[in-house]
Amino acid sequence: IAESLRLGGLVTAALKQLPVVRALAQRVGRAEQSDDTLGTHNSEFDIDLKPLGGDETEFAQADIRRVLVRFLGVNFAMETFLTERVEETLSGYTASVVLNVFGDDLDLIDTKAQQIAKVLNDVPGATDVQIQSPPGMPQLSIKLRKQDLERWGFDAVNVLDLIRAAYQGDTVGQGYEENRVFPIIVILTPRSRQSLAQVSDMPLRAPSGAYVRLKQLGDIYETSGRYQILHQGARRVQTITANVAGRDVASFVADAKAQLAAKVALPTGTYLEFAGAAEAQSKARRDLLLNVLVAGIGIVLLLSMVTRNVNNLLLVLANLPFALAGGVLAVFASGGLLSLGAMVGFVTLFGITLRNSILMISHYEHLVGDEGRCWDNDTAIRGAADRFPAIVMTSLVTALGVLPLAIGMSESGREIEGPMAVVILGGLLTSMALNLLVLPTLALRYGRFEGPSRQNSERFKARVD
Structure with a gap:
């Protein structure tokens, strides 16, 4: 200390x-x-x-x-407060990359951990590489000799209790001051426990009444050891942590895995396991992609039931590439890192742009089916003009809402919201422009909008007759 x-x-x-x-x-x-x-x-x-x-x-x-x-x-190791709390919650360590070495032999996993730490230091982007429970902590070892204990009539447990009380302290009573209670602890003075010689000369009273020095009962020497033996799932483990600077965590972990597989040989019974924020982000990405895929299939099925026309369904979905292009450009402009926040931004962006395209296509169906207009160039322009205020205001309000997050995306605490806002902003700009300019042209060329059905017309004619 x-x-x-x-x-x-x-x-x-x-x-x-x-x-x-x-x-x-x-x-x-x-x-x-x-x-x-x-x-x-x-x-x-x-x-x-x-x-x-x-x-x-x-x-x-x-x-x-x-x-x-x-x-x-x-x-x-250096982290912002929010990042440290999140990473400590995920893995128990304040680092974005956590690598656990499992095995039965403590000396072996310590050796392998040192080799792994050396390899990680050579991976581009690695910072703050640490072994969490390194060996080599100075210790004072007292090894009692059974023959000497029996000779003087000592019990090993009693001797160890006396040593603990002398150097760690032992509660022998309580003191009271008004409504406060204080423990009374007996311990040797600091001057009496500063050196190895003083520990060796500590007197102990034998059952016979004679005083024996501690060095007469055991071997006392300085050594090194571990201040903590880590376990996980009832298995011995040594943990190496690292942070990443100047690149994304996913690519760093991929490079680290490749280099460790080539440079570190593990014997039977010893194996590696990555954990921490990197693995949590990877799992979150997989879960997000799976959920988006299931939700996307459901949305396409519902839209097909509503549009009842393959061409119109494809027109509704055609706005997705418009938004995707802007979002991808925004990601590259902000550094080219596809983080979990950016992926959430794409999901939000797709929802907004699908709403805008549905507004456009459904209005075309209303103009032709309900108002009886012919599907031609004038109708396509009229529909785009009618939906212009709704689409523009929706996009502008959303963009203004996320603009402060995008501007301060590099500030602490905005590691998720910042990339999400940048993706939404970039995608809204392209999807809004292309939705109002390109989609009407595609709808005019490939759209299938029909007026009242022939069956309804025949029924109407029968009533007139």
Whole structure:
């Protein structure tokens, strides 16, 4: 903890030199009964930035990373608050890519985890690569000798309880002050437990009344070990985490899988498993595509029942490529990353553009079927002019609603809404223009709009006769 505080002071002083940093706070270690199972070597820095917008936030994060990379031997991971909460909810770790190594041999999975971390560091876009429970934590090992315990009449459990009370403390009573209760804890003074020699010389009273030093009962030595042995599903696991910068997470995971398969050989009984936000996004994409496919089939069936004409059904669906073109152009213009938010934007966009095309085609059917107009160029122009205000106002109101999200898509907290709004804006522009200009031409050429049926005409003639 003392070393973490010392390093924290150096990091704080370096980060305060950046003009974008407004305030800094450091948290070291964890509370005694905290839900977080982090080691005492772990620290968190809360960095409050000055108000920034757009790409300025990304530039500020890059500047912070350039400062942190100067501290050799220290691993850093940086996330915005919302992203950290989402990723921690998905996988338990504050990283977009989580890779678990399962196996029975702790030393083996630790070795493989170090190899995997080295490979991940070489994948383009990898940042903040960390092993979550690395070995090598300094420990003091006390191994009692059975023969010496029996010689002096000690019980091993009692000796260990005495050591725990001396160095961790033991509650021996309670103190009261008005309505508050305080535990009374007995523990050795800090000066008496600072070195290995002091631990070895700790006196213990034998049942015979004689005092025996701890080193006479066991071997005491410094070693290294693990502050935590991770488990998942009753299996031993070592976890490697990483963040991605400058590219999309899906392509990074695909490259990482290819390089790990080529460079890291795993023995029988040891295997890898990707988790985290990357896998969650992949699963969400698959579920979204499946749901969209099922919903699309249902919509096409309903439209075919309403239009009762293949040509008119295809005219209604012809507006989808118009919207798709604008959405794809908007994705490329904003960086070319097809995120989950962008996919949700396409679904929303298709719903709006289908509504506009249905308005147009149904009005043509009304003009010809109900008003008895001939299906010609004048009718096509009249129908487009009648539906012009409704289509334009629907598109403009929707565009104005999502415009603020699109403008600030690079700001923290808009990782989903920003790409969605950009796709909707781009698709609305092309679909609105092509719906009013191209669709009437296609409808004039391929549409099938008929007036009152011949059967109704014959019935009307029979009544007249």
